[in-house]
Amino acid sequence: MSQRNDGDESDQQESAGIALPSHIAGSGTLDRLVDTARDYARAAASDNTLKAYARDWAHFARWCRMKGAEPLPPSPEMIGLYLADLASGMSLSPSQSASRPLSVSTIDRRLSGLAWNYAQRGYTLDRKNRHIATVMAGIKRKHARPPVQKAAILAEDILAMVTTLPFDLRGLRDRAILLLGYAGGLRRSEIVSLDVHRDDTPDSGGWIEILDGKEGGGALLTLNAKTGWREVEVGRGSKDQTCPVHALEQWLHFAKIDFGPVFTRTSRDGKRALVGRLNDKHVARLIKRTVLDAGLRAELPEKDRLALFSGHSLRAGLASSAEVDERYVQKHLGHASAEMTRRYQRRRDRFRVNLTKATGL
Template sequence: MPAQESPPLPAHLQDLTDRARTYVEAASSQNTRRAYAADWKQFCAWCRRSNMEPLPPDPHIVGLYITALASGTATRAKRSSTVATIERRLSAISWNYAQRGLHLDRQDRAIATVLAGIRNTHAAPPRQKEAILPEELVTMLETLNRGTLRGLRDRAMLLLGFAGALRRSEITGLDLGRDQTDDGRGWVESLEKGLLVTLRGKTGWREVEIGRG
């Protein structure tokens, strides 16, 4: 007997469902979802090669996977992953399980203890980048052609980033106005006394004021 199809939702509930889907997508950026999907695909491929199943969540399997990442045996390239990459892939695996209504216990000894050992063994101290000075910025700006749109754009990006102490991802995610694009991470407003940059970060929204001069 063929399975009966579920009756369609009332119009007002369908609208709420569509809105909920939009909010779910807004919880993470498109680039993050793309990276998480690629990480999940690699995890599943490793499970197949190792004769293990990625579902349901098993901390012991995930612990073995991050061990393989650290030792360079997770892929055919035989290349060890950095601690940052391992932590991102662990987040991707947890996120993908959550999208399926499943929970991965990252505090389980099979994961937490192994990850702590990987950090102690492979973690490298952060490299402090040397800040550029104003005169160095001016030299960089002079290499750009003011007579082209590309040159003007690049000058604006450099000056805005320097004056607002912005990260590269924050600069490239900016729109020229609110709601200009669906995946923008912020926008710029031109005011009488300068610029107001609104940014969306991991901890929420923040504003950066940049005066003229």
């Protein structure tokens, strides 16, 4: 059993490859194009997404074999039973204890992962098949809950958080991360994927330009985000201590960074910038650490305080704190709809437009 499980992920990696038909295999030019096509295929989704899909397939394949079935070819009936099992938590683990039921969003993601994996193997998974669609509809109707939102980091919160940071090189970097991430409404992956210039590195997710202007200028970020390329303008603040652009300039200057990733790791003593790009998990850890150090939500136990905040707290904080027309916030965050922007606004005047009074009641 373990040998077959060990092969699940390697099977997935092989299936993601592209092969030539046997009657034209061996053609030098076409063989080289196969490698190029594989590179493009891998770039169709982020590394994190591909890893998640690989785990989804490994879990499903293991589940099938525990039930005496095979994952290939796709069986809508078996997949429907698998989804029901995920929602009910009826499966027994090796320790013979029931597994924890998964949330609706996680089950939906698992189903997407299976559809992607089947596509890489040349199969089509019909998610509208009644054995899948009706089970999934029932799961959503019975178990769906409003999305759990992370707390927004408001303007006064971010100011308190940055004051907890030292003024060594690591502190300068972390201050720039928090202020730029907040003012730009950036995802943590967008923060760490920035390069100094366009095309500095193969894994670049965007670059920065520091510009002068009538109102003091600012930093123009060009991002390859989830929804495509977009530009984010981060203006200068009212004072250097809280200005994201000034913090960015300070970090780049003292870290002597003029090429490659904007945010890199530092030496253990925090006095020297290293070459490697910072991992996006650092942003989440930085937020949680400074939230505790700043004493935010001090009335709650530490475990609950940590659970309240994540990388998305920066985006929600900007959306909730910026006193400007909603359409500007929507554009800044790169949202396709105003409704999505409103989901990020934790505090706003919800009853400014009162349709009850407008009808004469």
